[in-house]
Amino acid sequence: xxxxxxxxxxxxxxxxxxxxxxxxxxxxxxxxxxxxxxxxxxxxxxxxxxxxxxxxxxxxxxxxxxxxxxxxxxxxxxxxxxxxxxxxxxxxxxxxxxxxxxxxxxxxxxxxxxxxxxxxxxxxxxxxxxxxxxxxxxxxxxxxxxxxxxxxxxxxxxxxxxxxxxxxxxxxxxxxxxxxxxxxxxxxxxxxxxxxxxxxxxxxxxxxxxxxxxxxxxxxxxxxxxxxxxxxxxxxxxxxxxxxxxxxxxxxxxxxxxxxxxxxxxxxxxxxxxxxxxxxxxxxxxxxxxxxxxxxxxxxxxxxxxxxxxxxxxxxxxxxxxxxxxxxxxxxxxxxxxxxxxxxxxxxxx
Numbered sequence: 001x002x003x004x005x006x007x008x009x010x011x012x013x014x015x016x017x018x019x020x021x022x023x024x025x026x027x028x029x030x031x032x033x034x035x036x037x038x039x040x041x042x043x044x045x046x047x048x049x050x051x052x053x054x055x056x057x058x059x060x061x062x063x064x065x066x067x068x069x070x071x072x073x074x075x076x077x078x079x080x081x082x083x084x085x086x087x088x089x090x091x092x093x094x095x096x097x098x099x100x101x102x103x104x105x106x107x108x109x110x111x112x113x114x115x116x117x118x119x120x121x122x123x124x125x126x127x128x129x130x131x132x133x134x135x136x137x138x139x140x141x142x143x144x145x146x147x148x149x150x151x152x153x154x155x156x157x158x159x160x161x162x163x164x165x166x167x168x169x170x171x172x173x174x175x176x177x178x179x180x181x182x183x184x185x186x187x188x189x190x191x192x193x194x195x196x197x198x199x200x201x202x203x204x205x206x207x208x209x210x211x212x213x214x215x216x217x218x219x220x221x222x223x224x225x226x227x228x229x230x231x232x233x234x235x236x237x238x239x240x241x242x243x244x245x246x247x248x249x250x251x252x253x254x255x256x257x258x259x260x261x262x263x264x265x266x267x268x269x270x271x272x273x274x275x276x277x278x279x280x281x282x283x284x285x286x287x288x289x290x291x292x293x294x295x296x297x298x299x300x301x302x303x304x305x306x307x308x309x310x311x312x313x314x315x316x317x318x319x320x321x322x323x324x325x326x327x328x329x330x331x332x333x334x335x336x337x338x339x340x341x342x343x344x345x346x347x348x349x350x
Contacts, residue, residue: 002133003132003133004055004134004136007132011044011048012048015044015045016041016045018041019041019042022034022037022038022041023035023038026038031087032083032087033084033087033088036083036087037084039076039080040080043074043076043077043080044077044212045073046070046072046076047070047074047077047212050067050069051070051212054067054137054139054210055131055137056136056137057137058126060116060123060124060126061116061123063123064116064120064123064139065116067117067120067139068112068116068117070210071107071111071117071118072108074104075101075104078100078104078153079101079104081157081161081187082097085097085160085164085184086164088179088183089164089165089167089179089180089184091164091167092160092163092164092167097157100154100156100157101153103149103150103152104150104153104157106149107149107150107153111146114144114146118146118147118150119139119146119150120142120143120144121141121142122141122142123139124142125140126139127139127140129207143202143203143204147202150198151195151199154191154194154195155195158188158191158195161184161187161188162184162188165180165181165184165185166180168184198210256268256272256348256349256350257269257272257334257350258346258347258348259286259305259334259346259347259348261309261346261347262345264286266284266286266289268284274323275328276289276292276322276323277292277322277323278292286302286305290302292320292321293318293321294318294319294320294327296319297318300316300318301318304316305347308334309336312335312336313336314333314335314336314347314349315332315333315334316332317329317330317331317332318330318332332349332350333350334347334348335347
């Protein structure tokens with residue numbers, strides 16, 4: 001495999017990897033920025049495939065059709081960037097973004113109405129260019145004046161992203177300025193470099209293959225860094241919260257527990273696990289838990305737990321045989337949580 005194929009395959013793979021988790025988060029949490037990010041990832045993957053195919057074209061007709069169809073995911077990429085910035089930043093003059101999408105749509109219509117594509121009136125030959133040790137194909141011919149329509153769309157998109165980033169920065173706050181600098185800066189850089197290279201190629205100044213998808217990888221790296229940083233902060237906050245709850249529960253001589261009804265899996269605090277004689281990593285089902293309950297209370301407790309799935313609350317007292325062999329009385333209270341379908345999902349208690 002050549003370096004060209006490897007790099008573009010890496011870009012397409014990175015897009016595919018980022019798609020699924022963002023799609024799940026977007027659907028579950030109804031976060032529009034994640035859904036627009038998915039659209040952007042799929043668009044870049046489509047552009048990357050088109051660019052790779054163009055580099056290995058053998059005829060003028062083939063490279064013309066590939067360039068023509070590559071404008072379709074390019075249109076959706078513009079829409080995705082506008083939507084993502086609007087949802088993620090919450091700032092910016094929307095009319096600029098809508099104008100960028102509208103002009104790009106006009107460019108797309110011209111692209112299919114005037115073959116071979118919006119960039120060329122006629123492709124007369126294939127140039128060969130040594131790129132990373134491999135000979136790749138470049139279209140040569142008469143550049144169409146309609147290509148400026150796409151360039152206007154890129155300028156409008158650039159203005160929209162810069163204006164939205166500046167507004168977000170001026171809002172103040174570490175998180176807002178981080179988003180403006182990292183995400184807004186990477187998108188701005190992508191538009192500048194990708195649109196600039198494309199304009200220089202069509203002006204005959206540069207002889208390089210189309211590499212829009214490669215420049216877009218910087219945006220995905222910035223987005224991944226932002227996501228990783230957020231996850232680290234979230235995990236740190238969760239650990240801090242868990243420690244505080246554990247300290248409060250220990251001070252009050254309480255043991256927290258959660259019974260996942262659907263998975264039949266019981267989570268119990270570490271201190272309570274030691275008291276009941278469970279291993280630190282042992283999976284605890286309801287039947288396993290009932291084994292440590294005193295035989296005279298076992299059947300009654302099982303029934304009360306099952307009944308709580310209908311009543312919504314659980315309150316009882318029972319005896320257990322601890323790891324040290326001693327019998328202890330335990331007072332328990334819990335409340336049912338329902339899923340979206342109104343069915344019992346878990347029972348939380350102390």
